[in-house]
Amino acid sequence: MTANSKAVVLLSGGMDSCVTAAIAAQTHSLALVHASYGQRTAARERRAFDEIANFYGVSDRDRLVARLDYFAQIGGSALTDSSIAVPQRAAGAARGTVRGTAANGGGEIPVTYVPFRNAHFLSVAVSWAEAIGAGSVWIGAVAEDSSGYPDCRPDYYRAFQELVRVGTRPETRIEIITPVIHLRKSAIICRGIDIGAPLHLTWSCYQNDDQACGSCDSCLLRLSAYTEAGVADPIRYRNGVAPY
Amino acid sequence: MTANSKAVVLLSGGMDSCVTAAIAAQTHSLALVHASYGQRTAARERRAFDEIANFYGVSDRDRLVARLDYFAQIGGSALTDSSIAVPQRAAGAARGTVRGTAANGGGEIPVTYVPFRNAHFLSVAVSWAEAIGAGSVWIGAVAEDSSGYPDCRPDYYRAFQELVRVGTRPETRIEIITPVIHLRKSAIICRGIDIGAPLHLTWSCYQNDDQACGSCDSCLLRLSAYTEAGVADPIRYRNGVAPY
Numbered sequence: 001m002t003a004n005s006k007a008v009v010l011l012s013g014g015m016d017s018c019v020t021a022a023i024a025a026q027t028h029s030l031a032l033v034h035a036s037y038g039q040r041t042a043a044r045e046r047r048a049f050d051e052i053a054n055f056y057g058v059s060d061r062d063r064l065v066a067r068l069d070y071f072a073q074i075g076g077s078a079l080t081d082s083s084i085a086v087p088q089r090a091a092g093a094a095r096g097t098v099r100g101t102a103a104n105g106g107g108e109i110p111v112t113y114v115p116f117r118n119a120h121f122l123s124v125a126v127s128w129a130e131a132i133g134a135g136s137v138w139i140g141a142v143a144e145d146s147s148g149y150p151d152c153r154p155d156y157y158r159a160f161q162e163l164v165r166v167g168t169r170p171e172t173r174i175e176i177i178t179p180v181i182h183l184r185k186s187a188i189i190c191r192g193i194d195i196g197a198p199l200h201l202t203w204s205c206y207q208n209d210d211q212a213c214g215s216c217d218s219c220l221l222r223l224s225a226y227t228e229a230g231v232a233d234p235i236r237y238r239n240g241v242a243p244y
Numbered sequence: 245m246t247a248n249s250k251a252v253v254l255l256s257g258g259m260d261s262c263v264t265a266a267i268a269a270q271t272h273s274l275a276l277v278h279a280s281y282g283q284r285t286a287a288r289e290r291r292a293f294d295e296i297a298n299f300y301g302v303s304d305r306d307r308l309v310a311r312l313d314y315f316a317q318i319g320g321s322a323l324t325d326s327s328i329a330v331p332q333r334a335a336g337a338a339r340g341t342v343r344g345t346a347a348n349g350g351g352e353i354p355v356t357y358v359p360f361r362n363a364h365f366l367s368v369a370v371s372w373a374e375a376i377g378a379g380s381v382w383i384g385a386v387a388e389d390s391s392g393y394p395d396c397r398p399d400y401y402r403a404f405q406e407l408v409r410v411g412t413r414p415e416t417r418i419e420i421i422t423p424v425i426h427l428r429k430s431a432i433i434c435r436g437i438d439i440g441a442p443l444h445l446t447w448s449c450y451q452n453d454d455q456a457c458g459s460c461d462s463c464l465l466r467l468s469a470y471t472e473a474g475v476a477d478p479i480r481y482r483n484g485v486a487p488y
Binding site: 064065066067068069070071073074075076109113114115116117118119120122123124126127128130131132150151153155156159160162163164165166167168169170 | 374
């Protein structure tokens with residue numbers, strides 16, 4: 001990859017994608033993609049995207065906000081289908097280790113899994129990268145800590161890289177880069193702090209869009225990771241959940 | 245694949261996807277997906293989709309129309325970017341053989357190529373298939389005759405099949421089926437006629453949405469294929485272009 005060439009980065013507004021953007025920004029000019037797909041906290045995530053993009057001085061023409069509203073029609077996930085409840089835990093129940101908190105500790109797919117979601121996001125990013133001549137697409141997928149989702153594993157990105165190779169113009173070279181895929185959530189936080197990622201602008205909560213609930217799986221995972229990292233979470237939580 | 249199980253079929257409203265749906269309908273119950281992505285003839289293609297879906301008696305809940313409006317922002321193709329002209333040929337210039345008509349006769353990628361487009365369509369279809377429990381996704385890609393697009397080749401569908409295998413729930417089995425990929429356009433017409441596909445309801449023109457122009461690459465390809473098949477094209481053309 002060429003230093004200072006353009007990098008297309010998928011930026012949801014969460015910590016993993018924020019740190020991914022921070023890593024990409026060290027060597028590349030950023031082109032940021034955000035997807036709105038009818039998820040419960042779409043407006044709040046969009047605000048996080050805008051604020052992080054502003055933080056990095058990314059111009060409007062280097063931002064792409066894609067509306068994937070059809071996910072609401074597809075359904076099948078607690079994130080996009082209001083008939084499926086987002087799981088809530090007792091706030092202090094499982095804060096010891098990061099792995100202990102997630103619904104998928106035993107390898108199950110959580111109800112927040114959106115069928116084949118990352119393929120949509122990556123396709124938007126690759127189409128844009130090919131159209132603007134960017135040489136790389138960056139995504140903050142995390143294999144171990146955060147999900148149990150099938151589309152967050154290294155195998156998946158190897159398969160997608162092959163799809164990009166055969167499915168774009170012969171002269172197109174787009175590298176799929178997953179810089180945090182093998183990191184624990186706590187290590188992502190440390191890495192982000194080290195390189196000045198604006199973690200205070202990120203959003204993780206599945207449930208609310210004012211202050212984070214502190215009790216959904218995503219909040220618990222975030223809080224546990226901050227505990228493990230030994231630093232205070234800079235965002236605010238509802239009901240006085242202590243960030244550290 | 246199980247006979248009479250549900251098949252998700254990508255139906256653009258063109259001949260290839262219409263015949264693909266007709267083939268799927270022989271053994272499966274149809275769930276039809278249509279994508280609107282800011283292409284010039286979106287409204288006309290949608291009408292073709294609706295009429296073909298009506299022809300097969302597909303209920304509203306088994307139809308999914310996905311709006312991929314972000315393609316207009318991505319640009320890079322004459323189909324979605326009004327600053328790039330759709331190529332026009334003299335109507336009778338190259339009617340002898342099908343291969344002779346397309347801009348890509350020499351292996352070049354035509355300006356109507358939309359970067360990485362089919363990955364978006366397939367992702368919508370696979371997400372829906374996983375959500376509703378369909379065991380197959382059908383797409384009317386044609387390798388040889390119709391395009392020169394990189395995402396119409398068998399290699400591409402093998403790569404996508406692998407992506408589906410690694411990127412969906414462990415228990416999910418979705419087969420990607422490309423029943424016309426090795427057929428010439430004229431053979432697709434013959435097959436369609438043989439099994440009663442409603443070719444009279446299909447739409448191919450890149451240029452207009454009332455009557456087909458008869459002079460864009462897509463019309464020329466269609467007309468040449470009908471000539472080669474030795475049958476009359478049942479749709480109407482502007483300016484009295486003879487269908488046979």
